[in-house]
Amino acid sequence: MINLNKIESIFFSVLEDLKDYLSDLTLVGGWMPYVYSRFLWSNVTEKPVTTVDIDFGFGEVATKVYPKTIFEKLSSLDYKERHPRMDRIYPVVLYKKGKVPIDFIAPRVVAQELIEKFIGRQINVNKIDKFDFLLKHRIRMMLKDKRHKETYRIYCPKPSAFLYHKGETFIDRENEQKQAKDLHYMYFILRYAPNTDTIFKDIRGYQKEKHFRNISKNLDRYFKRVSSRGCLMVEGENGPDEYIGDLRQDIFERFKSLRSTLTRI
Numbered sequence: 001m002i003n004l005n006k007i008e009s010i011f012f013s014v015l016e017d018l019k020d021y022l023s024d025l026t027l028v029g030g031w032m033p034y035v036y037s038r039f040l041w042s043n044v045t046e047k048p049v050t051t052v053d054i055d056f057g058f059g060e061v062a063t064k065v066y067p068k069t070i071f072e073k074l075s076s077l078d079y080k081e082r083h084p085r086m087d088r089i090y091p092v093v094l095y096k097k098g099k100v101p102i103d104f105i106a107p108r109v110v111a112q113e114l115i116e117k118f119i120g121r122q123i124n125v126n127k128i129d130k131f132d133f134l135l136k137h138r139i140r141m142m143l144k145d146k147r148h149k150e151t152y153r154i155y156c157p158k159p160s161a162f163l164y165h166k167g168e169t170f171i172d173r174e175n176e177q178k179q180a181k182d183l184h185y186m187y188f189i190l191r192y193a194p195n196t197d198t199i200f201k202d203i204r205g206y207q208k209e210k211h212f213r214n215i216s217k218n219l220d221r222y223f224k225r226v227s228s229r230g231c232l233m234v235e236g237e238n239g240p241d242e243y244i245g246d247l248r249q250d251i252f253e254r255f256k257s258l259r260s261t262l263t264r265i
Helices: 004-017 029-040 070-074 112-119 132-136 159-172 176-192 196-208 215-223 229-238 247-263
Strands: 026-028 054-057 079-082 093-096 100-107 125-128 138-145 150-157
Touching (some): 004 029, 004 093, 004 138, 004 150, 026 029, 029 150, 132 138, 132 159, 159 196, 159 215, 176 229, 196 247, 215 229, 215 247
Parallel strands (some): 026 150, 100 125
Antiparallel strands (some): 079 093, 093 100, 138 150
């Protein structure tokens, strides 16, 4: 079980460390349910799901010339280096206080020159397909660190874009545990977002623009019935829920609404 208070403190410490670079970074990954619920929906009563890893995406950087790369900045602070490949010194993954990994993600076509000038060639950068969709459909948000009375302006994907992207890509994850986490993030948005009509409207727009072609097939495969694999995975990831009498049925109905939206295009 993640101690949210402790990990939240580290999260804001990382934002402070990267504050000069945030205009060219996009927060992605498992921290999005936390960010949406706390700072977009103002729903502080629900305990958001999150992960330890803090993921940042980037694409074209054009807003400024940075005197230091992110590696040069962070390596001078309280970060430890860990090596994805033990036979090489670089690239490395940086861990805040030796515990929390900071991951950087980019579209597969990102230029190596950009990585070297902005991130630094010493940091491991994950290049993945379909990632540019999240960078294209993003919003700017204000995150307030009440403990230290600081405010950070960050970019993150629109909830609709995050949901839609997960629906396309969860099936490609390397193991079922990561698939279950992705599906649980989707369920969190479907359950707690106060504006699902707006989210579904955005999703119909993504469909009309022909972004992704497998999402309907993916969701039909995993959520066709209450007993389908996806419902069981989300139920297991969610755990006991005192607010829902039949959690599996609730999961099925919410994904059914999403599937219905997709089939109306």
